[in-house]
Amino acid sequence: MEKQTQDDKVVAAHVEEQDMGSDLEGHGAKHVVTTQDSRFAAINAQYKPHPLSRGLLMLYPILFVAFMNSAANGFDGNTFGGVSSIPDFQARFGTNVASSDGFLAAIYILGNVLGSFFAGPLADRFGRKRGMFVANIVVIIGSVVQAAAMQRRDMIAGRVVLGVGSVLLGPSAQSYTVEISHPAYRGVMMGLYNGCYFIGAIVSTWLEYGIVDDVSGEINWRIPMATQGIPCIIVLVFVWFIPESPRWLMSNGREEEALKILAKYHGEGDPEHPVVQIEMAEMREAINTSGSDKKWYDYRELFNSKGARHRSFLVLCIGFFGQIDLPPTSYYMPLMAQTAGIVSNKQQLLMNALQSPVMTIGTLLGVNFIDRYGRRPMLMGSSTICSICVLVVIICSAQQAGHPSVGLAGISFVYVFLFAFAFVWTPCQALYPSEVLSYNARAKGLAMSGLWLNIVSFINTYAAPVGITNSGWHFYILYLAIDVAGIAFIYFTFVETKGRSLEEIDEIFNDPHPVKASLRKQKVIVQEVPEIQY
Numbered sequence: 001m002e003k004q005t006q007d008d009k010v011v012a013a014h015v016e017e018q019d020m021g022s023d024l025e026g027h028g029a030k031h032v033v034t035t036q037d038s039r040f041a042a043i044n045a046q047y048k049p050h051p052l053s054r055g056l057l058m059l060y061p062i063l064f065v066a067f068m069n070s071a072a073n074g075f076d077g078n079t080f081g082g083v084s085s086i087p088d089f090q091a092r093f094g095t096n097v098a099s100s101d102g103f104l105a106a107i108y109i110l111g112n113v114l115g116s117f118f119a120g121p122l123a124d125r126f127g128r129k130r131g132m133f134v135a136n137i138v139v140i141i142g143s144v145v146q147a148a149a150m151q152r153r154d155m156i157a158g159r160v161v162l163g164v165g166s167v168l169l170g171p172s173a174q175s176y177t178v179e180i181s182h183p184a185y186r187g188v189m190m191g192l193y194n195g196c197y198f199i200g201a202i203v204s205t206w207l208e209y210g211i212v213d214d215v216s217g218e219i220n221w222r223i224p225m226a227t228q229g230i231p232c233i234i235v236l237v238f239v240w241f242i243p244e245s246p247r248w249l250m251s252n253g254r255e256e257e258a259l260k261i262l263a264k265y266h267g268e269g270d271p272e273h274p275v276v277q278i279e280m281a282e283m284r285e286a287i288n289t290s291g292s293d294k295k296w297y298d299y300r301e302l303f304n305s306k307g308a309r310h311r312s313f314l315v316l317c318i319g320f321f322g323q324i325d326l327p328p329t330s331y332y333m334p335l336m337a338q339t340a341g342i343v344s345n346k347q348q349l350l351m352n353a354l355q356s357p358v359m360t361i362g363t364l365l366g367v368n369f370i371d372r373y374g375r376r377p378m379l380m381g382s383s384t385i386c387s388i389c390v391l392v393v394i395i396c397s398a399q400q401a402g403h404p405s406v407g408l409a410g411i412s413f414v415y416v417f418l419f420a421f422a423f424v425w426t427p428c429q430a431l432y433p434s435e436v437l438s439y440n441a442r443a444k445g446l447a448m449s450g451l452w453l454n455i456v457s458f459i460n461t462y463a464a465p466v467g468i469t470n471s472g473w474h475f476y477i478l479y480l481a482i483d484v485a486g487i488a489f490i491y492f493t494f495v496e497t498k499g500r501s502l503e504e505i506d507e508i509f510n511d512p513h514p515v516k517a518s519l520r521k522q523k524v525i526v527q528e529v530p531e532i533q534y
Contacts, residue, residue, distance in 0.1 A: 074200025111163020
């Protein structure tokens with residue numbers, strides 16, 4: 001029944017793994033599919049649920065609550081860039097794009113740095129649900145202070161508090177999403193988590209565009225800033241009605257509760273379902289009930305082995321190359337528009353507002369391919385297109401003096417860049433770090449990821465407007481070099497996580513050659529059987 005060589009296996013998904021062969025004989029034709037070399041991939045080939053199955057239909061509303069944490073972050077990512085160009089905001093705080101605005105935008109990152117030290121322990125000690133609750137309380141406080149700011153110091157205080165709250169969201173919400181998602185659709189579900197960032201982005205940017213000329217006074221920037229609390233309120237109301245992460249329950253000795261949750265949402269109500277059984281077996285083997293996640297000060301599992309260091313390196317890479325790809329266009333699209341000869345404030349806000357719908361479409365399309373083609377080839381393909389777009393932007397920027405149409409062509413390729421980036425990088429920025437980190441290091445690792453991401457963002461946010469102002473198009477050459485380098489880093493160091501359970505990804509990093517191990521394939525004999533009712 002099973003034939004195996006070093007790099008290519010042929011296995012029967014349902015016979016050896018689940019001892020169900022005698023029940024399935026004679027039911028339907030057999031066919032062979034190629035999957036990743038993992039036990040779960042073999043099981044999934046036989047028992048992958050329909051997206052509209054009962055268990056998944058019950059899981060979607062639960063995931064939506066977690067997704068709202070990402071939507072809350074989407075508000076600030078675009079709100080501040082838009083309001084900073086509104087005259088009433090500038091009159092109140094005296095900002096200008098080249099210096100003061102860079103500081104006021106980047107002070108948010110200071111809050112991220114402060115909050116990152118508490119984000120991991122909060123999610124580990126009190127659970128993913130309570131972690132989300134506390135984080136959203138902090139975000140609401142920051143939003144209120146910022147929207148009500150009368151002096152520059154008030155705005156700084158609000159942005160610092162908001163920065164603390166936003167970085168608290170990640171370890172709890174990302175860990176929750178990846179840990180409760182059905183493993184067959186983890187790429188889609190985590191991709192949609194990060195894609196919901198654009199819910200906040202679209203609401204905030206189009207709100208700014210709609211009221212800038214039609215509403216007089218400071219309310220035209222206070223309303224957009226206050227709206228960041230809307231998704232937080234949704235989380236605060238509904239977070240108590242969703243189940244806790246089964247892996248967090250398992251790590252705290254609550255195995256029976258974990259089994260019930262997995263059976264309900266991954267096994268159509270059957271605790272003996274093959275997918276549920278393999279998940280439980282792998283969790284028992286991989287999750288340590290007395291691991292470093294129980295000690296708020298213990299970060300050793302991020303660095304205490306070659307595999308752990310490789311994981312942490314990948315987390316840092318996805319944060320670096322996902323941030324230093326272009327100047328933060330959501331903050332500085334108005335400046336880029338001015339360079340191309342577009343001076344109307346209304347037109348600049350329209351260009352800023354168009355980014356979010358473009359990236360939303362890219363993300364929604366891209367999540368359908370992440371699980372199909374894998375993380376590595378998709379990331380390399382996206383980075384290649386992004387590099388070409390940056391090259392075109394450089395050429396157009398260098399030739400646009402006296403030729404506004406050339407500058408507009410360059411801005412058009414910025415939108416192509418954003419689409420290509422959102423198609424792959426937006427889903428993977430949340431998905432990949434959550435996958436490669438082991439359970440006991442996941443929350444702290446995601447906090448580290450948030451800290452690193454925001455340090456890089458701080459540099460990019462503060463340096464980009466000064467660099468563009470002083471160096472013009474030459475400044476974009478830096479981004480081209482980084483985008484090209486990213487392709488090489490992905491090829492040589494990124495492991496493929498497609499088709500594996502979270503615990504099976506741990507096994508990859510125990511191999512002497514993790515990248516090669518992650519690319520091994522197996523051929524699975526799948527027998528078509530009548531759908532089993534649970």
